[in-house]
Amino acid sequence: KAGVTQTPRYLIKTRGQQVTLSCSPISGHRSVSWYQQTPGQGLQFLFEYFSETQRNKGNFPGRFSGRQFSNSRSEMNVSTLELGDSALYLCASSNTRNTGELFFGEGSRLTVL
Protein backbone atom coordinates (compact mmCIF):
# COMPACT_ATOMS: atom_id res chain seq x y z
CA LYS A 1 0.00 0.00 0.00
CA ALA A 2 1.50 3.32 -1.03
CA GLY A 3 2.16 5.83 1.74
CA VAL A 4 1.37 9.52 1.89
CA THR A 5 2.96 11.33 -1.03
CA GLN A 6 3.88 14.98 -0.93
CA THR A 7 5.09 17.12 -3.80
CA PRO A 8 7.30 18.95 -4.32
CA ARG A 9 9.85 17.73 -1.78
CA TYR A 10 11.97 20.86 -1.89
CA LEU A 11 11.31 24.35 -3.16
CA ILE A 12 12.76 27.82 -2.90
CA LYS A 13 10.66 30.95 -3.18
CA THR A 14 11.19 34.65 -2.58
CA ARG A 15 9.26 36.93 -0.27
CA GLY A 16 5.90 37.99 -1.62
CA GLN A 17 5.45 34.96 -3.86
CA GLN A 18 2.89 32.26 -3.29
CA VAL A 19 3.27 28.49 -3.13
CA THR A 20 1.03 25.46 -3.53
CA LEU A 21 1.89 22.12 -1.94
CA SER A 22 0.20 18.87 -2.80
CA CYS A 23 -0.60 15.77 -0.77
CA SER A 24 -1.94 12.38 -1.83
CA PRO A 25 -3.19 10.40 1.17
CA ILE A 26 -3.10 6.67 1.66
CA SER A 27 -5.80 5.02 -0.41
CA GLY A 28 -9.05 4.88 1.55
CA HIS A 29 -8.06 7.60 4.02
CA ARG A 30 -10.56 10.45 4.05
CA SER A 31 -8.92 12.75 6.58
CA VAL A 32 -5.94 14.89 5.59
CA SER A 33 -4.23 17.28 7.96
CA TRP A 34 -1.33 19.67 7.51
CA TYR A 35 1.39 20.61 9.96
CA GLN A 36 4.23 23.10 9.90
CA GLN A 37 7.52 21.99 11.45
CA THR A 38 10.21 24.49 12.42
CA PRO A 39 13.23 24.12 14.75
CA GLY A 40 11.92 26.63 17.27
CA GLN A 41 8.21 25.79 17.31
CA GLY A 42 8.14 22.09 16.49
CA LEU A 43 5.06 20.72 14.74
CA GLN A 44 2.12 23.07 14.64
CA PHE A 45 -1.31 22.17 13.32
CA LEU A 46 -2.44 24.11 10.28
CA PHE A 47 -5.77 22.55 9.28
CA GLU A 48 -7.63 19.32 8.66
CA TYR A 49 -9.94 18.27 5.88
CA PHE A 50 -12.42 15.44 5.96
CA SER A 51 -14.60 14.58 2.98
CA GLU A 52 -13.73 17.88 1.26
CA THR A 53 -14.72 19.97 4.30
CA GLN A 54 -12.37 21.83 6.59
CA ARG A 55 -13.02 20.25 9.97
CA ASN A 56 -10.44 22.06 12.05
CA LYS A 57 -8.12 25.04 11.72
CA GLY A 58 -5.04 26.05 13.67
CA ASN A 59 -3.85 29.49 14.65
CA PHE A 60 -2.27 30.59 11.41
CA PRO A 61 -3.01 33.76 9.41
CA GLY A 62 -5.38 33.74 6.48
CA ARG A 63 -2.42 33.58 4.07
CA PHE A 64 -2.45 29.86 4.76
CA SER A 65 -5.29 28.03 3.06
CA GLY A 66 -6.10 24.57 1.86
CA ARG A 67 -8.62 22.41 0.13
CA GLN A 68 -9.45 18.78 -0.43
CA PHE A 69 -10.71 17.19 -3.59
CA SER A 70 -13.27 14.43 -4.06
CA ASN A 71 -10.49 11.83 -4.35
CA SER A 72 -9.18 12.97 -0.92
CA ARG A 73 -6.07 14.57 -2.38
CA SER A 74 -5.30 17.87 -0.71
CA GLU A 75 -3.45 21.05 -1.47
CA MET A 76 -2.31 23.86 0.76
CA ASN A 77 -1.46 27.34 -0.40
CA VAL A 78 0.57 30.06 1.21
CA SER A 79 0.26 33.52 -0.28
CA THR A 80 2.50 36.56 0.17
CA LEU A 81 5.34 34.48 1.53
CA GLU A 82 7.38 35.75 4.46
CA LEU A 83 10.84 34.67 5.61
CA GLY A 84 9.25 33.05 8.66
CA ASP A 85 7.26 30.69 6.45
CA SER A 86 10.43 28.71 5.79
CA ALA A 87 9.66 25.30 7.24
CA LEU A 88 8.96 21.66 6.59
CA TYR A 89 5.28 21.25 5.71
CA LEU A 90 3.96 17.84 6.62
CA CYS A 91 0.79 16.23 5.41
CA ALA A 92 -0.81 13.39 7.33
CA SER A 93 -3.71 11.14 6.49
CA SER A 94 -5.93 9.09 8.73
CA ASN A 95 -8.69 6.53 8.37
CA THR A 96 -9.78 6.82 11.98
CA ARG A 97 -12.03 9.74 12.75
CA ASN A 98 -11.12 10.63 16.27
CA THR A 99 -7.73 9.32 17.27
CA GLY A 100 -4.17 10.45 16.85
CA GLU A 101 -3.09 7.69 14.50
CA LEU A 102 -1.71 9.79 11.70
CA PHE A 103 0.37 8.64 8.77
CA PHE A 104 2.77 11.35 7.68
CA GLY A 105 4.39 12.02 4.36
CA GLU A 106 8.04 13.00 4.11
CA GLY A 107 7.16 16.66 3.84
CA SER A 108 7.76 19.58 1.53
CA ARG A 109 10.70 21.72 2.61
CA LEU A 110 10.05 25.36 1.76
CA THR A 111 12.79 27.97 1.86
CA VAL A 112 11.80 31.61 1.52
CA LEU A 113 14.58 34.01 0.53
Place this chain on the structure above:
Amino acid sequence: QKEVEQDPGPLSVPEGAIVSLNCTYSNSAFQYFMWYRQYSRKGPELLMYTYSSGNKEDGRFTAQVDKSSKYISLFIRDSQPSDSATYLCAMSAVQTSGSRLTFGEGTQLTVNP
Protein backbone atom coordinates in the same frame (compact mmCIF):
# COMPACT_ATOMS: atom_id res chain seq x y z
CA GLN B 1 4.04 28.91 28.02
CA LYS B 2 3.63 25.99 25.66
CA GLU B 3 0.83 23.48 26.24
CA VAL B 4 3.30 20.61 25.90
CA GLU B 5 6.87 20.81 27.18
CA GLN B 6 9.55 18.38 26.05
CA ASP B 7 13.28 18.58 26.64
CA PRO B 8 14.84 18.84 23.17
CA GLY B 9 18.08 17.19 24.28
CA PRO B 10 20.21 16.10 22.57
CA LEU B 11 20.39 12.83 24.46
CA SER B 12 23.27 10.44 23.82
CA VAL B 13 23.38 6.94 25.30
CA PRO B 14 25.44 3.76 24.74
CA GLU B 15 23.89 0.78 23.00
CA GLY B 16 21.89 -1.38 25.39
CA ALA B 17 20.99 1.47 27.75
CA ILE B 18 17.49 2.16 29.00
CA VAL B 19 16.22 5.45 27.62
CA SER B 20 13.63 7.60 29.34
CA LEU B 21 11.86 10.35 27.42
CA ASN B 22 9.33 12.64 29.04
CA CYS B 23 6.75 15.33 28.37
CA THR B 24 4.67 17.49 30.64
CA TYR B 25 1.48 19.24 29.65
CA SER B 26 -0.87 21.84 31.02
CA ASN B 27 -4.19 21.12 29.28
CA SER B 28 -6.22 18.77 31.47
CA ALA B 29 -8.54 18.07 28.51
CA PHE B 30 -5.91 15.93 26.81
CA GLN B 31 -7.06 12.31 26.79
CA TYR B 32 -5.12 10.71 23.93
CA PHE B 33 -1.35 10.46 24.18
CA MET B 34 1.02 9.42 21.47
CA TRP B 35 4.71 9.04 20.78
CA TYR B 36 6.00 9.55 17.27
CA ARG B 37 9.49 8.79 15.98
CA GLN B 38 11.05 10.90 13.26
CA TYR B 39 14.17 9.88 11.42
CA SER B 40 16.25 12.54 9.69
CA ARG B 41 14.62 13.77 6.46
CA LYS B 42 11.54 11.65 7.08
CA GLY B 43 8.05 12.31 8.35
CA PRO B 44 7.04 11.23 11.87
CA GLU B 45 5.73 7.69 12.37
CA LEU B 46 3.46 6.58 15.17
CA LEU B 47 5.26 4.51 17.78
CA MET B 48 2.88 4.26 20.72
CA TYR B 49 -0.70 5.30 21.41
CA THR B 50 -2.44 5.38 24.79
CA TYR B 51 -5.77 6.60 26.04
CA SER B 52 -6.06 8.22 29.49
CA SER B 53 -3.79 7.05 32.30
CA GLY B 54 -1.84 3.83 32.52
CA ASN B 55 0.94 1.86 30.89
CA LYS B 56 1.25 0.28 27.48
CA GLU B 57 4.04 -2.01 26.37
CA ASP B 58 5.09 -2.94 22.84
CA GLY B 59 8.28 -4.90 22.53
CA ARG B 60 11.15 -2.78 23.83
CA PHE B 61 8.92 0.28 24.21
CA THR B 62 6.75 1.21 27.20
CA ALA B 63 4.55 4.28 27.35
CA GLN B 64 3.28 5.64 30.65
CA VAL B 65 0.66 8.30 31.27
CA ASP B 66 0.05 9.96 34.62
CA LYS B 67 -2.84 12.35 34.16
CA SER B 68 -2.83 13.43 37.79
CA SER B 69 0.69 14.81 37.30
CA LYS B 70 0.14 15.75 33.63
CA TYR B 71 3.24 13.76 32.76
CA ILE B 72 3.91 11.13 30.11
CA SER B 73 6.96 8.98 29.50
CA LEU B 74 8.40 6.66 26.91
CA PHE B 75 10.93 4.03 27.94
CA ILE B 76 13.14 2.23 25.48
CA ARG B 77 14.82 -0.93 26.75
CA ASP B 78 17.98 -2.41 25.23
CA SER B 79 18.39 0.64 23.01
CA GLN B 80 19.86 0.08 19.55
CA PRO B 81 21.69 2.41 17.13
CA SER B 82 18.61 2.12 14.89
CA ASP B 83 16.65 3.91 17.65
CA SER B 84 18.61 7.09 16.93
CA ALA B 85 15.94 9.58 15.92
CA THR B 86 13.86 12.45 17.23
CA TYR B 87 11.02 11.38 19.51
CA LEU B 88 7.93 13.54 19.60
CA CYS B 89 5.18 13.34 22.16
CA ALA B 90 1.72 14.35 20.96
CA MET B 91 -1.63 14.81 22.61
CA SER B 92 -5.21 15.23 21.64
CA ALA B 93 -8.20 16.55 23.55
CA VAL B 94 -11.79 15.37 23.21
CA GLN B 95 -12.82 12.94 20.51
CA THR B 96 -14.15 15.63 18.21
CA SER B 97 -10.70 17.17 17.76
CA GLY B 98 -10.03 14.76 14.91
CA SER B 99 -6.48 14.96 13.69
CA ARG B 100 -5.59 18.10 15.64
CA LEU B 101 -2.63 17.05 17.73
CA THR B 102 -0.48 19.19 19.99
CA PHE B 103 3.15 18.13 19.75
CA GLY B 104 6.13 18.57 22.00
CA GLU B 105 9.26 20.03 20.47
CA GLY B 106 10.88 16.60 20.19
CA THR B 107 13.89 14.99 21.88
CA GLN B 108 16.85 14.11 19.67
CA LEU B 109 18.25 10.71 20.70
CA THR B 110 21.55 9.16 19.61
CA VAL B 111 22.39 5.57 20.55
CA ASN B 112 26.09 4.94 20.17
CA PRO B 113 27.37 1.45 19.18
